[in-house]
Amino acid sequence: MTDADADLLVECRRRLRTVLPELPSSLDELRRRMEEVRGRRIELTMTDPGRLRLPSGLWGQVRSGAVVHDLVWVDRRTSPFARTVVACHEFGHMICGHEPDPAPAAAPEPVSALAADLALDPAHVAAIVGRCGEPCAPGSAQWRREREAELTGRLLAQHILGSHV
Numbered sequence: 001m002t003d004a005d006a007d008l009l010v011e012c013r014r015r016l017r018t019v020l021p022e023l024p025s026s027l028d029e030l031r032r033r034m035e036e037v038r039g040r041r042i043e044l045t046m047t048d049p050g051r052l053r054l055p056s057g058l059w060g061q062v063r064s065g066a067v068v069h070d071l072v073w074v075d076r077r078t079s080p081f082a083r084t085v086v087a088c089h090e091f092g093h094m095i096c097g098h099e100p101d102p103a104p105a106a107a108p109e110p111v112s113a114l115a116a117d118l119a120l121d122p123a124h125v126a127a128i129v130g131r132c133g134e135p136c137a138p139g140s141a142q143w144r145r146e147r148e149a150e151l152t153g154r155l156l157a158q159h160i161l162g163s164h165v
């Protein structure tokens with residue numbers, strides 16, 4: 001872990017404690033607590049995307065009429081351990097106050113793939129952030145956003161997984 005990571009970790013730990021003073025002990029509890037924090041519905045879904053090309057996890061915002069809800073999607077074809085880590089990463093974005101990127105009108109992958117998998121109208125997917133494996137330039141805003149989500153997600157996942165040992 002680099003110095004930059006150590007500083008970020010301190011910051012993430014402090015932010016996490018502010019948003020969730022008591023850490024949840026299950027993914028469903030995390031989902032419910034974040035619904036209260038965000039004041040909107042959060043759908044957590046794990047599916048097998050088959051041959052669709054999707055990252056291992058996504059956070060999207062789905063609009064139906066005037067109502068927007070959060071959608072956390074996780075590829076179910078991994079271990080329960082990995083699924084927890086991926087889901088916590090996406091919740092980590094919310095806890096860090098990130099906003100997903102507005103979905104372009106032309107719904108590219110992964111928006112169209114996710115919409116197909118969940119039988120959603122791609123036009124209703126308002127914004128999305130994928131769990132990117134692709135490297136971002138270190139120090140860039142995007143790099144920092146992913147590191148924050150990763151470190152926060154790891155703190156959450158450690159707690160949740162530790163609760164079931």
Ligand SMILES: [Zn+2]
Pocket residue numbers: 089093129130131132145146149
């Ligand atoms: Zn991410």
